[in-house]
Amino acid sequence: MQEQQYEFDLDYESAHVKEILLQEDMEAFRENFLSYPLYDQTQIYLSLEQEDRIRMYHYLSPKEMSDMFEILEEDVESIEVYLMEMNKQYAADMLADMYTDNAVDMLQQLPEEVIPTYLRLMDREQASQIRDIIDYDDETAGAIMTTEFISLKANQTVRSAMALLKSKSSEAEMIYYLYIINNENQLVGVLSLRDLIMSHEDSMISDIMSDRVVTVNVDDDQEDVAHVARDYDFLAMPVVDENNILLGIITVDDILDVMHEEATSDYSGLAAVDVDETTSNPFKAAGKRLPWLITLLFLGMGTSSLISNYEGLISEAAILSVFVTLITGTAGNAGTQSLAVAVRKIGQPESEKRNWMAMLTQETMTGLISGVVTGLAITLVVGIWQNNFILGGIIGFSMLSAITVANLAGSLIPILMDKIGFDPAVASGPFISTFSDLTSVLIYFNIAKYFIENVL
Amino acid sequence: MQEQQYEFDLDYESAHVKEILLQEDMEAFRENFLSYPLYDQTQIYLSLEQEDRIRMYHYLSPKEMSDMFEILEEDVESIEVYLMEMNKQYAADMLADMYTDNAVDMLQQLPEEVIPTYLRLMDREQASQIRDIIDYDDETAGAIMTTEFISLKANQTVRSAMALLKSKSSEAEMIYYLYIINNENQLVGVLSLRDLIMSHEDSMISDIMSDRVVTVNVDDDQEDVAHVARDYDFLAMPVVDENNILLGIITVDDILDVMHEEATSDYSGLAAVDVDETTSNPFKAAGKRLPWLITLLFLGMGTSSLISNYEGLISEAAILSVFVTLITGTAGNAGTQSLAVAVRKIGQPESEKRNWMAMLTQETMTGLISGVVTGLAITLVVGIWQNNFILGGIIGFSMLSAITVANLAGSLIPILMDKIGFDPAVASGPFISTFSDLTSVLIYFNIAKYFIENVL
Structure with missing residues (x-):
């Protein structure tokens, strides 16, 4: 059993993964590579040569690849290079497997004319969800929300909610808050997974949910959303339209990115320079x-x-x-x-x-x-x-x-x-x-x- | 059923709560007040006069009060005023009910000589946990971690882990990651609640946990911790000592506060002024x-x-x-x-x-x-x-x-x-x-x- 701390050394691990790739042993590669934390997977992926990356696409499913791209979206300048070297259908499947907000972030880094190619290769529902989010104004709640959340009805029991949760859990970006909607898709309550787990199996959701739900509006500025999330210490915020219809959720990892982005832009402004200047030229x-x-x-x-x-x-x-x-x-x-x-x-x-x-x-x-x-x-x-x-x-x-x-x-x-x-x-x-x-x-x-x- | 968005209007809600307080009807007060989101509870509490706050202490348990103070710790300058107007035992109970990191934050805002008074009124274990955290250097991982996490053994089944989770859930600050330790309290694995829920009840934890665990060291700078959390998109980070012994966890709400604090201090530095200057004098x-x-x-x-x-x-x-x-x-x-x-x-x-x-x-x-x-x-x-x-x-x-x-x-x-x-x-x-x-x-x-x- 491991007794030492896990320490990630990119050069070492990258060479190690490359070596396994060259052996063309898919099972050995998968067993090793998939046991890294996701962020470390992305670091290794980014460090490889194109020919090695192309080998990886044959060994990993679009879904496994999408898990990596969820994490990588913010930092990479050349998403286009990666997508272009993939089989088009593989790339489209990967985008479709991503949470909507991240897929949109990635697509928006591509030249506008290639976006429809990928959307056409996806199933209709996924493509239309992506189209909806792309249409929201930059830097609003709508642009950073994801549509993969778990919703319940108020007249369910805890038992049926847990069953639903197990079946939907793999699709949702955040399963730790459950949102309760009525037949018009209006948001009527919220429940944490913690409260769900602690409640009796026969309890009704309506009895244990909280019905004073803090929401943000889909047109709200992303910086205001970050303020609310920080004040309330929420892991996710529900996003509604003017009729209180639940459209999506914003998860705390996006809030962290928004805070970083806004702090950097304020700081840059005060110095009249882009402080995230990455060039060493x-x-x-x-x-x-x-x-x-x-x-x-x-x-x-x-x-x-x-x-x-x-x-x-x-x-x-x-x-x-x-x-x-x-x-x-x-x-x-x-x-x-x-x-x-x-x-x-x-x-x-x-x-x-x-x-x-x-x-x-x-x-x-x-x-x-x-x-x-x-x-x-x-x-x-x-x-x-x-x-x-x-x-x-x-x-x-x-x-x-x-x-x-x-x-x-x-x-x-x-x-x-x-x-x-x-x-x-x-x-x-x-x-x-x-x-x-x-x-x-x-x-x-x-x-x-x-x-x-x-x-x- | 509610169809409109919940909108919080402090002046209105505060007057409403004050009115109920004056009726001296404890049940009516509790039913109304406790149904507000926590942050809104704190806003109402802060807006009340001292005599009304003192009434509240009689109607709310130290635990309920502590839930509010968990959220409020960062923003209030005069924690001392609130603690002083409480019964000393009530205040000590409230502090003991808080997560260690937040209790320490609050105690550190008090004059040093009054801290022992409260620690003496707590039970021995709580007091010693608080003493441990107070000793860590400011702005290190140790100073912002909490000791209320859930740990499992690798040779447990999913079923027994779920049972443990239900019983411990009310005490832990974060139940969405479970940490697996060996008999020497060394961290050997991590598991998300999502993975636990999706696994078969008879699976062994050792088979489903991930054993490449990303950790931070107890002496690491808090800013470095925030960087790691943002890179990996984690909701919590385990904190270990040099022997890989699990000491605590840092939750994402504290990461948000660290990021805000660091961004503000960088920005303030560039302008040679404290930009969070709250005075209007x-x-x-x-x-x-x-x-x-x-x-x-x-x-x-x-x-x-x-x-x-x-x-x-x-x-x-x-x-x-x-x-x-x-x-x-x-x-x-x-x-x-x-x-x-x-x-x-x-x-x-x-x-x-x-x-x-x-x-x-x-x-x-x-x-x-x-x-x-x-x-x-x-x-x-x-x-x-x-x-x-x-x-x-x-x-x-x-x-x-x-x-x-x-x-x-x-x-x-x-x-x-x-x-x-x-x-x-x-x-x-x-x-x-x-x-x-x-x-x-x-x-x-x-x-x-x-x-x-x-x-x-």
């Missing part, structure tokens, strides 16, 4: 980052041309130029803080979303308070350093104003982007810094000019 | 943000004092000051991109982590390529705008150098932070911008000075 990496850099460069040119209006002032008082980056930098930092908080608040589901007017007021107030503290600090530091408290005052007052404006902009811009239907997280961080450079420079040189012309 | 918000702003302000002073060395140069050629923010801003943007990619790569589990030398080389190359493109663009633009291609060349060459250095720093700094044991995500974005301001200014004025003194 610097030319490709630069190619992906440059569009943002160049766009921001041209915005930055606005700041430069603004400063050029004050060239005369700077020639007279070159000391002013010493503090430009300090003011733009600090205001940029404050604006980025404000922006990150605002983007996060906007990302909350509707119920938690704050009133936008309150958000703006609060951020402006926060900016004002931060500005007063930072402004006083810098007035003192510059005043002492340069032995010139008027200069200190100019810098401090400019910083106070620039921070307040940056905080206002940091919350206003994502709110506006959200209102007009853009994702407020896109490239937001560098954008707010660059924008805040412009306003800060404008504020700074005007204040400086006013002081120099009127006070000194 | 601008003074408190400013209080939390100011330490970063002030720290960065003093770093920014370094840049200012550097520029002040070139005051003479600027007086002669004020045009130079026009392009300072453009160069610092663009290099800062490039550095932030590089940093975000590096932080993300460092956050990958060991197996996927890149060689750090390769990462540095790649980022520097990417910086060089981005720098050449951006530099050429700005040389042209400035050359045409100012009708001065020498100035354009100075700006372009400075930008090329500044971007390359920023990209190198953007990957070097998080690698170094990781090496010396800091979280590379902390306040990283503004830090890299501020640092890059310094290097950019140094590069720019030196290049400008060299050209002005030697070329012009």
Whole structure:
């Protein structure tokens, strides 16, 4: 009996599997390969050469292959290569054996014109289920749900429900929640498998089910669905239409993927780069980052041309130029803080979303308070350093104003982007810094000019 | 029969529950309240006044209360208030009824000196399980695992396993995976409840279990655990020690919380602000943000004092000051991109982590390529705008150098932070911008000075 931990070493296992494949002993291959955890099977599969993969298609059934592809869908760029090297009917059978949500994910990675080929080779019902899901908008509950769930009637006994469960269990993606529907397919209750197992065999489902069922609507945003799942600690969420008809379920593995995707896109947005950049080719990496850099460069040119209006002032008082980056930098930092908080608040589901007017007021107030503290600090530091408290005052007052404006902009811009239907997280961080450079420079040189012309 | 979707309206339901509470009819209260989904129960509970909550403690058992607190643990700041208003024995019973991981989470939010009070009021076994988990380091698998799992022996039949499952089901946090251990408590197999249900009643567990079990080690970082769970699509992960002895399991609801926590902390770090800032008080918000702003302000002073060395140069050629923010801003943007990619790569589990030398080389190359493109663009633009291609060349060459250095720093700094044991995500974005301001200014004025003194 095994006493050591199972440790998966891809290079070793992959070589081992390849060796067995070359012996052309189907039984030996199946016995070894199918005993790996699914994810490890996929890792081995991906590591093999095409000729070895083609051998595998002869040894594994479309259903066994589909189990692997359920897990692999998110990470592979070249699904097309794998499908193309399979016999077309084998590929179609494999897709039909997959849970609808995953089959759809895979099909959507193919060129649109080849999708019908596979759908035609499937049985009518499977194909129509896939067509239904493909039609839902991206990033909605409908697009990530699966139609393979287990439904019961309220007037069944626990015994008959268990019998149904055993017979349907191999088809369903998730058997740990059972959904109770009426004759119109409306969702009327939910029951966990745990409760089913713990109940007496003669109990009626209607007596043990919970009839306050938390649902998501098929058009709900996937991020809202993830919030609900996390709040309620559910392993699956039922998806209904506006008439409360049960259409599918969303399982927690898809919720994990949604959370990862949204977190990555928010993080990427704040840095104006796709952080899941997989290339190790610097030319490709630069190619992906440059569009943002160049766009921001041209915005930055606005700041430069603004400063050029004050060239005369700077020639007279070159000391002013010493503090430009300090003011733009600090205001940029404050604006980025404000922006990150605002983007996060906007990302909350509707119920938690704050009133936008309150958000703006609060951020402006926060900016004002931060500005007063930072402004006083810098007035003192510059005043002492340069032995010139008027200069200190100019810098401090400019910083106070620039921070307040940056905080206002940091919350206003994502709110506006959200209102007009853009994702407020896109490239937001560098954008707010660059924008805040412009306003800060404008504020700074005007204040400086006013002081120099009127006070000194 | 219900045909409409269940919609939860907190204000309405809360007023309704309060009304029933005031009637002092325990049965009516229990029948109504316990039929809400758990999360909605907690929302109602949190919305009530203290006197109403105290009434609830008389109507609900510690076990029923514990079900609510299982869900609530992550979001509540003032667990202490709730525990203090309960009878001490009631509170201890409630904690003992919770799954160990959640009970520990709650206890850790209390002042350290009150923890023993509750542990003393529990039965010995529960208290010792809690003590074991409290001792594990924060953010490791051990700290988030629960000890309430179901274990079987390999020489049992499916029938006896089902019987065991029914009797243990109410105590276990997760019954959908069953873990098979030997007489030394070493993990030798795993079986899903789905497979158990589908198997013949006389089958032996050893014949149907999978013996290549994916495990995590009790000392593994919680973020690595989340990666494994997401890759393998598991609802729970077994946690073992170095001798493969099964210590606990980590359930997917905790994985969701870990992912949320890590994503939030990475995002917060990139903006130097806690984005889950819950306060709506601008003074408190400013209080939390100011330490970063002030720290960065003093770093920014370094840049200012550097520029002040070139005051003479600027007086002669004020045009130079026009392009300072453009160069610092663009290099800062490039550095932030590089940093975000590096932080993300460092956050990958060991197996996927890149060689750090390769990462540095790649980022520097990417910086060089981005720098050449951006530099050429700005040389042209400035050359045409100012009708001065020498100035354009100075700006372009400075930008090329500044971007390359920023990209190198953007990957070097998080690698170094990781090496010396800091979280590379902390306040990283503004830090890299501020640092890059310094290097950019140094590069720019030196290049400008060299050209002005030697070329012009």
